[in-house]
Amino acid sequence: MLQAIRDRAQGWIAWVIVGLIILTFALFGIDQYAKGDKSVAVADVNGESIDSREFLTLYNSQKVRLQQQFGDMYDTVVQDQTLREQVMDALIESKLIEQWxxxxxxxxxxxxxxxxxxAAPVFQKDGKFSDEQYKQVLANNNFSVARFEYEQRKFLIENQFKGLLSSSAFATSAEVEQLAKLQGQQRDINYLRVDQRPFFGKVTVSDDAIEAxxxxxxxxxxxxxxxxIDFIALKKSDIAKTIEATDEAVQAFYDENKSLFxxxxxxxxxxILIRTQPGVDAEAALxxxxxxxxxxxAGEDFAELAKENSEDPGSAVSGGDLGNFEQGMMVPxxxxxxxxxxxxxxxxPIKTEFGYxxxxxxxxxxxxxxxxxxxxxEVIAKYQAQQAERQFFDLLEQLNNIAYEQPDSLEPAAEALGLTxxxxxxxxxxxxxxxITSNQKVVNTAFSDDVLKNKLxxxxxxxxxxxxxxxxxxxYQEERQKPLSEVKDEIKTQLERKAAIAEAAKLADELLVKLGQGETPESLMTNGIEWNTIGWVGRDAQNLLPQMLQExxxxxxxxxKPVWHKYQLPTGDTVLIQLKAVKAQELTAEQSEPLKQAYSELTANAELSARINALDESAEIEKKAVFETIK
Incomplete structure (x- = not known):
């Protein structure tokens, strides 16, 4: 049941993300609608088209957002085809809801x-809606009032559609009680672990098995x-090392940048702080x-008065001492x-957000x-870095120009700039x-048509x-099938490990029989067999592997009487879990309320997902191949 709830939670999060995508679509980047660019259909949903401008608007806005989020890691983390599929699916769902x-x-x-x-703060001035501000914001984003209001109306309808389902979702007391008992359940366990490693030296793998x-x-x-690849690297740090720092230049740099030193x-x-509380009359504190x-x-010691009266626990014990601090480190x-x-x-008396x-x-x-x-x-290093910064972009432009003008070799560029x-x-x-070669931008460049095929x-x-x-x-090295001779040792190791794991599992079965006959776990311990006493664990226990805890x-x-359960760990070891007892920890009404809310939301999400799936299954949907490559 709990796993099902987790699965539903993923769906709920996914739908929230879709909602955010729709909101982004409603508020940003609609300018292409007004430009009259040639558009083609990228999908048909029950005979209605989703055009390329609509797709590219959302695709580009999501791409920019992800590029800002991941920076240089974007090409590694985000697969363009996956992003296109996600954008297309979001638009199709939006269209299905609109049709319904x-x-x-x-x-x-x-x-x-x-x-x-x-009600949108972006359209307000001094806390009130401003028609002038509204039109200015729309104008700054290059779309008309009519277009924005059309998209906003569509977005609100989609919210209304979701609201119809979520408003009817509820959780009964019995459901919440059952969920609370499951969530707070604890189990008294121990386990016997059978390590597969001692079997490595005992199993044999034939050449026939390796070949098969x-x-x-x-x-x-x-x-x-x-x-x-061959490459020329232009580094600011290398340029800095070549810059001569004369006494005159160093003195001038120091004089101009004394604040740095x-x-x-x-x-x-x-x-001494006397705190005030929000919503409480501050006169008593004053x-x-x-x-x-x-x-x-009257002459009493400030430090002693701070110890006796200050309500700042961090400084009161030291007589209110705050130590040394620069301007700007305290509240204004x-x-x-x-x-x-x-x-x-x-x-x-000075009033701040904390009190007097x-x-x-x-x-x-x-x-x-x-x-x-x-x-x-330090001055020399900063001076050289400054000069290197200035020279770097000039040299980079030269490097680009020479590499472009003489595209069949790097030697002219290397010679001109003194690089290797x-x-x-x-x-x-x-x-x-x-x-260099772990940088995804370099990888993409190396495998691009211009560099790989045209050899530029x-x-x-x-x-x-x-x-x-x-x-x-x-x-360039083409894709190739590795011969058996090259991978024989690798395959042998894999098969030996597989056989060792199987032998450990076989031994675990034998031990399970002995335990059933009344032998104690301690008596079964030997090389590679380990008995672990654990005790009571909850679902958030940290002393077991997550996969084992789930099991x-x-x-x-x-x-x-205690029961035994066999389970193979991801490491290949086999464990025999002894479950001695189960108890449910009662939750208070305060603890149960968030569960009730969560259960209601998950129920709503399940109903919403089911409704979307039903619309999708009954619809005639055609994705055009053009959406995979259109730019």
Whole structure:
């Protein structure tokens, strides 16, 4: 039951993501509708088309969002074909809901639409809807009021469709009680582990078995196509090493950038805090802080008063001492007060989001610039980095130009810029092992038509902000079937491990029989057989592998004596789980309420998924091949 709930939860999350996609579609990137670009159908849903502009709008917005999220890892993490399929499926679902809504008279009235738009903060000014702001935001995003309101109406209808289902979902007390008992259930277990490793030296694998396995699984031993590349790397750090740092240049850089080598002004202070609570009259706190201020003015020790009265647990024990801090590190009101005071001065009561403070400024540590002699190496490094930054882009442009103008060799570019041509090891489309060939942009470039088929130099590929490379193919190795002689040892190891696992499982069966005959687990321990006493575990136990814990909760409850259950771990070891007892931990009403809400939401999601699946199964849907490549 719990696994089913987890499965439903995944569906619920997926639908929320679809909803976010639809919202993104409603709010961003609609400008292509107004441009009159030529459009083709990318899918037909019950005779209605989804056109390429609609597909590309959502596809591009999702691609940009994912590129921002994953950065340089985008090409590794996101498969373009998968993204296209997800976008297409989202649009098809949207179209199915739209058709169902039209068929059943689901409408969004003008007042409903207006209320939704007016409630959006992006269209508000000073907390109120602004027609001027509304039109300006739409204009900035290059689409018309009519188009936006059409898309927003469609989005609200889809929300209404989902709301019809979710509003009818509920969880009965019996269901919640059963779920709570399952969720809070604990089990008393131990286990006997049979390690497969001792059998490795005892099993034998014949040459015939190795050959048979090879013939059966030949596809597993196909080596993909590979390339070896030549490349020129342009690095800012290498450029920096070539820059001469004369005494005059270093002095000038130091003088212009003294702030980089200065210790900022800091101040040390003590404070006394009397907290205020949200929604509670603050007069009592103000009165108390004023009484303390009067005691300070009368000559009482500030630190002692802080120990006795301050409600800041972090500093009260040390007499309100806050140590040294720079400007901007405290909340604005506190910061402004401290950095406008003189040493020894005590402030008036200062109000912040935490409450009322009295502040005593203990010491001002003036800003100090470190002499050049003490930071000369650091100054030189920063100067060279600055000059390298300036030269890098000029050299990169030269590199690109020469590599393009003389595309059949890297030598002219290397010679002109004083760089070295390097050669990689072979790597496949999943990348190599070094910094260059493991970069997905380099991999994509190496296997591109221009570089691989036409044997041209590439344009510069950015590895990171410090380094770019230009590549060309050095050698190409076609996909090949590895011969048996090359993979024989690998297959032998695989078969030996498989046989060892089987022997461990066989021994576990024998041990299970002995346990059933009354032998104790401790008496069965020998080399590779280990008895583990665990005790009570819940579903969130950390002392068992997650897969084993899941198996523990599948074992049938014992009746009058412990039961044994055989399970093979992902490692290949076999365990015999002893389940001694089961108990349910009662949850309080407060703990059960979130379960009730979650169960209701999951029920709603299950109904929604079923309704979408039914619409999908009864619909005539045709995806056009063009959606896989259109740009």
């Amino acid at each position: 809504a039209n068929e059943h008279g689901l409408l969004i009235s003008d007042p409903q639409l207006a209320a939704a738009i007016q 396995s090879y013939e059966k699984n030949k596809a597993d031993y196909i080596e993909p196509e590979k390339v070896k 200065a210790t900022p002004e800091t101040r040390s202070a003590r404070h 009165k108390k802080i004023e009484e303390i201020k009067a005691k300070v003015d 009101e506190f910061d402004q007060a401290v950095f406008s005071m003189q040493e020894g001065q005590v402030s008036e 403070h009295l502040i005593k400024l203990e010491k001002i540590n003036e800003r100090a610039v470190t002499p050049l002699a003490e930071v000369r190496d 041509i390097q050669t990689s090891d072979f790597f496949a489309r999943n990348g190599g092992q070094d910094e 130099n590439s344009t510069a590929v950015e590895i990171n902000p410090d380094q770019s490379v230009v590549v060309r193919i050095n050698e 523990v909760f599948k074992v049938a409850k014992p009746a009058d």
